[in-house]
Every structure is written in structure tokens, then in C-alpha cells.
Amino acid sequence: MTVRKEYSVGGEAVRVTCDPAGGDGYVVRVGDRVHEVEAHRTPTGALAFTIGGKTFLAAVAPIGSKGDTHVRIDGRTWRLKAHVGRRGGAAGGGGSGVLEAPMTGTVLAVHVKAGDTVEVGQTVAVVTAMKMEHKLAAGVAGTVAEVGAAPGDTVEQGHVVVRIEPAGEVA
Amino acid sequence: MxxxxxxxxxxxxxxxxxxxxxxxxxxxxxxxxxxxxxxxxxxxxxxxxxxxxxxxxxxxxxxxxxxxxxxxxxxxxxxxxxxxxxxxxxxxxxxxxxxxxxxxxxxxGPKAESMERLGSKAEARAVAVAADVPVVPGFDGALPDDAAWQAKADEIGYPLMVKASAGGGGKGMRMVARSEDFLDALHAGRREALASFGDDRMLLERRVHPARHIEIQMMGDHHGDVVSFHERECSVQRRHQKVLEEAPSPVVDAALRTRMGEAAIRLAKSVGYRNAGTCEFLVDGAGEFYFLEVNTRLQVEHPVTECVTGVDLVHLQLQVAAGARLADLLDGVDLTPRGHAIEARIYAEDPANGYLPAAGRLTRVDEPTGPGIRVDSGVHGGAEVPVHYDPMLAKLIVWGPDRASACRRMVQALSDSAYLGIPTNVDFLKRVVEDSRFRDGDLRTDMLDMEPDLAKPPDEETPDEVLVAAVLAQALGGVHGAATGAASMPTNDGAALWQQLTGFRLFGGVR
Missing domain, CATH: 3.40.50.20 (Rossmann fold)
Structure with missing residues (x-):
């Protein structure tokens, strides 16, 4: 039973695989590096493992529901982003046509409807949480393909508020 | 008791x-x-x-x-x-x-009248002046002409702040370092205040800078008695929001403690103050203290006072509200601070992203335990942090025999804390406590503004053990670490899953 994961680390996709090697043993490959690991779940649900004689205690827990993961190890929390295709970046914005709620909050305004033409940088929606307003600006020029929320809606972090079909898109 | x-x-x-x-x-x-x-x-x-x-x-x-x-x-x-x-x-x-x-x-809590009097800044300042409690030198009133304003400014001394009386948000506010710059700043401030508030009345205030925020915890009973539980220092702030608090203050000696405590007690007695309250002061480099305001409630940071004095302030609040006398409740209790306590406020926020508040599901919570560690928590693993309220999750309080050991204990306790699933300030707090300025007790209210780099995690490559842990969590399964949602379920066929996920993202991201 091979477990395969792919994370986006420093902008690059890193493939991580884990194969059982009998008992508590596992062979974990990070890119092209191979680690022989012994691992246990502790009774409190933490993860204890040894690599090359060094013991680590880690807490691992999901962020949202899209495969992103928090790993707390050695007193520091790391956020691992699940690697996804080139379009629809998980953070929204950044040249993406997919505009997601940056935080769980309430949709204050949606300035576009499906079929509208938008320019780069145009504010298409506003999400508010804890008295802070966050504007969602189009990362690409194009046509609004979908509006996923209406003013007054409560949306989770990562919810797609507006999706823009980039102009002149090649499939 | x-x-x-x-x-x-x-x-x-x-x-x-x-x-x-x-x-x-x-x-x-x-x-x-x-x-x-x-x-x-x-x-x-x-x-x-x-x-x-x-x-x-x-x-x-x-x-x-x-x-x-x-x-x-x-x-x-x-x-x-x-x-x-x-x-x-x-x-x-x-x-x-x-x-x-x-x-x-x-x-x-206190009587409604005390809350009203102390709740208004101007009124509270007047109460402090009447009780012979030092206030930041300043002037808020009318003067006939520029010459009179110049004389008033010179009397207060420099540097000083010119502020709009109607003010707020920094509009109309000017810092003046020298006497010859004063009138220009006054006139510019007036124009800005008029444009912003339709009111060009200005007030003057000496600038206490750099300043430390030090406050006195007090409690009054229903029989006219008021007791000081000494100081807390809360200089580590961000936009007037306290980040770390401690007791005692590294710069308050017994003599200053007595003077500040007596000032707070005089003020409280002058309004017949009842129950818990905090008198906040700014303290300058020379050890002079100036009244800031009174918080007419139990404070967020009350646990550090409890740790060093040994009293339970909530117990006292209840007894006092029921009519008990502080003299009886505290009979034989020595309130002299013992050791050192530090509190860290754990927030759902992202320091690296402008401290953007966060909400969502806490998918895993580990709170530290051990000698000298107290956690006042309002969350548990699996809890949904609502978007509607202040995003403070918990307070981590440590006690040590001295400040240095309390700092080390705080670093360790923060390392042992995990609030996962949403961004939190835990690692930021650790960086602040490990910072040499904090460790040396060299605190000032603008220290976080001076060290903006503390907001960002050090730029390090992700070590392999982090990725190993993530994939092992999938391989081993188990309730706590198991991810929710199809995208991260352990599977026999990871490749097919990734195709599925990619397609899912491409065609609209509907969930």
C-alpha cells in the first residue's frame, strides 16, 4: 500500500511516497532522497518516528479540506500546500482566475455576474471577517464563468467566490 | 479566605x-x-x-x-x-x-457611576488630577491667540503631541520636537482636523517616549477599602493590543511599586471603586509614571498577578460582590510578588500576513503541561473558531523563580503547543520571547514596530522530516491526524486521486 502525496514546497512540486517495510518500518521517499523510518502513533494521536537514530515527535493535522497540511515539529509549524495543477492556485489571486475567500467570513459585496468581462486588478467581490475587509481582485482579464456566493453569505476560507475564464485561453 | x-x-x-x-x-x-x-x-x-x-x-x-x-x-x-x-x-x-x-x-464589577466616570477619557483624567495621580502633562481647552498657545506648549515641554480634540485615527495629530516648529504643526493640525471632523479644536500632550506600559491591579470592597495587587508590565503590544504580559515588571522596584500602588488606590477610593479594576500607566525612562486609563473589569492578563501573589482574583471578585471585607479575605495573606510570571495570548491570526485574523476548524490542539505552566483555554481539538468574535484562542501562562527561567519555560511551553488547522501566532510569540530585547527586559510599547521581521518566520528550507511526518500521518491513519475530505484520504491509488483532484479544480472548484 503505497501512499503518495505531492506538496508544493518553495514553488516546486515535491513528490513524497511511503511504503510499508514490515512492522513499524517504512521507506519514505522525498523527491529522490530515501529515508528508512520507524514510526508510531502515540496514544494522544501525535506521530513519533526515528530517522537515522534521531527521534521526532510531530503533530500533523489538515488545513481545510483540500489536502493542505500543518506539521508541527521541533517547536515550529510548517504549512504544506497540496500541489495542484497550474491553474486555480490554492491561495487565489496571483494571476489566477479562481478567486477564493482568504478567510472564513461574510460576503459583503459581489460586483460581477456570470458573463461579465473583467480587467486585471478589478475588484469583483469583498469578503469581511472580524471587521476587516478583504477585496478580491481579478488576477486575470477575462469573462466571469461562475459566481459562487451572494452578498450576506457566510463562506469558508478557500470557498470559490468568483471564477474567471481568462480571455484568449488555450485549453 | x-x-x-x-x-x-x-x-x-x-x-x-x-x-x-x-x-x-x-x-x-x-x-x-x-x-x-x-x-x-x-x-x-x-x-x-x-x-x-x-x-x-x-x-x-x-x-x-x-x-x-x-x-x-x-x-x-x-x-x-x-x-x-x-x-x-x-x-x-x-x-x-x-x-x-x-x-x-x-x-x-464596579458601580455603574464609577464605570461612567472612568469610562470617559476627559473625566478619568480629571479624576486622576483631583486624586493627585500624575497625568501626562498637557492642555485641552481654549486660548485666545498663537502667542498663548506657544507659551502653553513651551510650559508643557517637548517633544509633545498636537492632537485633534474631536480626534481619533491619527487625523490632525502631529509630533513636535522643538519650540520653533510648534505653531506650524498647530496650524497644519487644525486644517486637517477641520477637514476630517469639522472641528478644529486641538489639545496638547507631552510625548512620553519611549514608554513602558505598566498597570496596577486593584480591588475595592463595598466598605471603602481598596487593595493593590501590584503591577503587571504589558509593553509588548501591537496597535494597542497586548501580546505578552508579565509580573512583576523588570523595572519596578519596591519603592516605585509602592508609589504606583498608592496612586491607584487614591484614585479608586476617590470614586468609591468596588471590585476588580486596573489602573494603567505609561512609565518613562526616568521611572516617572503617568496615568493612562482605568479598566473597570477583570483583565485578560489577570493570571500573571495570580501567579506571583497567590490569590485567585475571581474568587475575590465573588466574595467582595457578596459583601465580604478585603481585610478579612486577605487576613494573613502576603501579597509580595514571588518569582516571575509571563502570559502569551494565543490568537488565530497570521502575523506573516499583516496579522490577518483567521477562523475555521482547529483540526488539532495540544496544550502544554508541566511545572509552572497554566493554560486558560477556550478551545479544543475539532472546534470551529467562529468568524464573529475576537480570535483569541487561549492564554499560556508560565511561572518561574525568576524572569530568565520564566522566559525559558515560556519558550518550551510554546514549543509544546499546537493549534493546527488555521494560522496562529504561536511561532511568532516564541520568536518574540527568544528575541534578545525581550530576554533582556528592554521593553517599550513600540518594540514590535521596531522589529517587523519578527512577524515573519525565518526563511528556511523545509526539512525532510516535515514531509516525512506528513506522509507518515497518512500511512498510519488514526483519528487525530487523519485528514478530512477526499483530497487527503489514504488511498490505494494515489495517482488516480491526483487526477481526480486536478480535474475537480479545473472545472470550477464546486464542493
Whole structure:
């Protein structure tokens, strides 16, 4: 039973695989590096493992529901982003046509409807949480393909508020 | 301390960690507790902390914890005799205190009149001046001409601040370093104030800079007595929001402690202050202190005072509200600070991203334990942090025999803390405590502005063990670490899953 994961680390996709090697043993490959690991779940649900004689205690827990993961190890929390295709970046914005709620909050305004033409940088929606307003600006020029929320809606972090079909898109 | 329960049943008009902490104090005093919770807090930790839980509906604070009628109805229907307001929400609302009183219940806090007088900045300043408590030198009034303003400014001394009387938000505010720059700043400030507020009245205030924020915890009983529980230092702030607090202050010696305590007591006695309150001061490099304001409630940072004095402030609040005398309650109690305590406020926020507040599901919570560690928490693993309220999750309080050991204990306790699933400031707090300026006790209110790099995690490559841990969590399964949602379920066929996920993203991201 091979477990395969792919994370986006420093902008690059890193493939991580884990194969059982009998008992508590596992062979974990990070890119092209191979680690022989012994691992246990502790009774409190933490993860204890040894690599090359060094013991680590880690807490691992999901962020949202899209495969992103928090790993707390050695007193520091790391956020691992699940690697996804080139379009629809998980953070929204950044040249993406997919505009997601940056935080769980309430949709204050949606300035576009499906079929509208938008320019780069145009504010298409506003999400508010804890008295802070966050504007969602189009990362690409194009046509609004979908509006996923209406003013007054409560949306989770990562919810797609507006999706823009980039102009002149090649499939 | 007295062992008779001060009340039979008390309603806690708050949520989160402070509601949990007050319920614990009530139980310790043999008092039954009533909690109230909004629709957004149906699964919140505080809902399950009391003996009776009353739903008050609503999501936003304005339709739940701030609705006086709902709180009073809950108290009436459950037969509560008193209401503890905690901090925030209705705790400093004089109209609420009065309504509680008129409903024949006991408000565990000061009288409404004291709250009103101390709640207004101008009035509080006047009260302080009358009680011979030092205030920041300044002037707020009318003068006939520029020459009179110049003379007044020279009398106050430089550097000074010119501020709009109607003000706020920094509009019309000017810092003046030299006498010859004063009139230009005054005129520019007036123009800006007129444009912003339609009111060009200005006030002058000496600039206390660099400053430390040091406050005195006090408590008054219903018989005219007021006791000081000494100082806390809360200089580590961000936009007037405290980040780390400690007791005692590294710069307050016994003589200054006595002078500040006496000043706070004079002020409190002059308004007949009852119950817990905090007198806040700015302290300059020369050890001169200036009155800032009075917080007429239990403070977020009260645990550090409890750690070094050994008293339980919530117990005292209950006893005092029931009419007990502080002299009896504290008979034989030595309040001299012992050792050193530090509190870190754990927030759901992202320091690296402009401290953007966060909400969402806490998928895993590990809170530290050990000698000298106290966690006042309002969350648990699996809890949903609602978007509607202050995003403070918990407070981590450590005690050590001296400041250096308390700092080391805080670093270790923060390392042992995990609040995963949403961004938090835990690693930021650790960086601040490890910073040499904090470690040396060289604190000032603008220290975080001076070191903006602390907000960002050090730029390090992700070590392999992080990725190893992530994939092992999948391989080993298990309740706590198991991810939710199809995208991260362990699977026999990872490749197919990734195709599925990619397609899912490409065609609209509908969930």
C-alpha cells in the first residue's frame, strides 16, 4: 500500500511516497532522497518516528479540506500546500482566475455576474471577517464563468467566490 | 479566605477562555454556574463549562452576547443571583450594570457611576488630577491667540503631541520636537482636523517616549477599602493590543511599586471603586509614571498577578460582590510578588500576513503541561473558531523563580503547543520571547514596530522530516491526524486521486 502525496514546497512540486517495510518500518521517499523510518502513533494521536537514530515527535493535522497540511515539529509549524495543477492556485489571486475567500467570513459585496468581462486588478467581490475587509481582485482579464456566493453569505476560507475564464485561453 | 459560597448560582455573560476560567472559579467557590451561548458557539468549549447552559441565539456579538435583555432573561429563568461579565462584551457597559442592578441581581464589577466616570477619557483624567495621580502633562481647552498657545506648549515641554480634540485615527495629530516648529504643526493640525471632523479644536500632550506600559491591579470592597495587587508590565503590544504580559515588571522596584500602588488606590477610593479594576500607566525612562486609563473589569492578563501573589482574583471578585471585607479575605495573606510570571495570548491570526485574523476548524490542539505552566483555554481539538468574535484562542501562562527561567519555560511551553488547522501566532510569540530585547527586559510599547521581521518566520528550507511526518500521518491513519475530505484520504491509488483532484479544480472548484 503505497501512499503518495505531492506538496508544493518553495514553488516546486515535491513528490513524497511511503511504503510499508514490515512492522513499524517504512521507506519514505522525498523527491529522490530515501529515508528508512520507524514510526508510531502515540496514544494522544501525535506521530513519533526515528530517522537515522534521531527521534521526532510531530503533530500533523489538515488545513481545510483540500489536502493542505500543518506539521508541527521541533517547536515550529510548517504549512504544506497540496500541489495542484497550474491553474486555480490554492491561495487565489496571483494571476489566477479562481478567486477564493482568504478567510472564513461574510460576503459583503459581489460586483460581477456570470458573463461579465473583467480587467486585471478589478475588484469583483469583498469578503469581511472580524471587521476587516478583504477585496478580491481579478488576477486575470477575462469573462466571469461562475459566481459562487451572494452578498450576506457566510463562506469558508478557500470557498470559490468568483471564477474567471481568462480571455484568449488555450485549453 | 472565606469558605462559605458567596452566591448560590451565578451567570457568566461571556464566552471563550474567560467564561471557562470563571466557571472553574465558581465551582471552586461552591457556586453553580450558568453559561450563555450563541448559535455560533453551540460546540464551543465554554458551553460545556457550566452547570446550566442557556442558548441566546444569534451569531454576531450584537445579536447575542451584547443583547442585555437576553442575558437578563437567561439569568431570571435560571434563578441566577449575580452576573459575572468577564472582559469585553458588556463588562464595561454602565447601562448593563444598571440594568442588572434594577433587575434585583448583583453585577460582579464596579458601580455603574464609577464605570461612567472612568469610562470617559476627559473625566478619568480629571479624576486622576483631583486624586493627585500624575497625568501626562498637557492642555485641552481654549486660548485666545498663537502667542498663548506657544507659551502653553513651551510650559508643557517637548517633544509633545498636537492632537485633534474631536480626534481619533491619527487625523490632525502631529509630533513636535522643538519650540520653533510648534505653531506650524498647530496650524497644519487644525486644517486637517477641520477637514476630517469639522472641528478644529486641538489639545496638547507631552510625548512620553519611549514608554513602558505598566498597570496596577486593584480591588475595592463595598466598605471603602481598596487593595493593590501590584503591577503587571504589558509593553509588548501591537496597535494597542497586548501580546505578552508579565509580573512583576523588570523595572519596578519596591519603592516605585509602592508609589504606583498608592496612586491607584487614591484614585479608586476617590470614586468609591468596588471590585476588580486596573489602573494603567505609561512609565518613562526616568521611572516617572503617568496615568493612562482605568479598566473597570477583570483583565485578560489577570493570571500573571495570580501567579506571583497567590490569590485567585475571581474568587475575590465573588466574595467582595457578596459583601465580604478585603481585610478579612486577605487576613494573613502576603501579597509580595514571588518569582516571575509571563502570559502569551494565543490568537488565530497570521502575523506573516499583516496579522490577518483567521477562523475555521482547529483540526488539532495540544496544550502544554508541566511545572509552572497554566493554560486558560477556550478551545479544543475539532472546534470551529467562529468568524464573529475576537480570535483569541487561549492564554499560556508560565511561572518561574525568576524572569530568565520564566522566559525559558515560556519558550518550551510554546514549543509544546499546537493549534493546527488555521494560522496562529504561536511561532511568532516564541520568536518574540527568544528575541534578545525581550530576554533582556528592554521593553517599550513600540518594540514590535521596531522589529517587523519578527512577524515573519525565518526563511528556511523545509526539512525532510516535515514531509516525512506528513506522509507518515497518512500511512498510519488514526483519528487525530487523519485528514478530512477526499483530497487527503489514504488511498490505494494515489495517482488516480491526483487526477481526480486536478480535474475537480479545473472545472470550477464546486464542493
Amino acid at each position: 472565606a469558605s462559605t459560597p458567596p452566591f448560590r448560582r451565578v451567570l457568566v455573560a461571556n464566552r471563550g477562555e474567560i467564561a471557562v476560567r470563571i466557571c472553574r472559579g465558581l465551582r471552586e467557590c461552591g457556586v453553580e454556574s450558568v453559561v450563555v451561548y450563541s448559535d455560533a458557539d453551540r460546540d464551543a468549549a465554554h458551553r460545556f463549562a457550566g452547570d446550566i447552559a442557556v442558548p441566546i441565539g444569534g451569531h454576531a456579538a450584537s445579536e447575542s452576547y451584547l443583547v442585555v435583555d437576553r442575558i437578563l432573561t437567561a439569568a431570571r429563568e435560571t434563578g441566577a443571583e449575580a452576573i459575572h461579565p468577564g472582559y469585553g462584551f458588556l463588562s464595561e457597559n454602565a447601562a448593563f450594570a444598571r440594568a442588572v442592578d434594577e433587575a434585583g441581581l448583583v453585577f460582579i
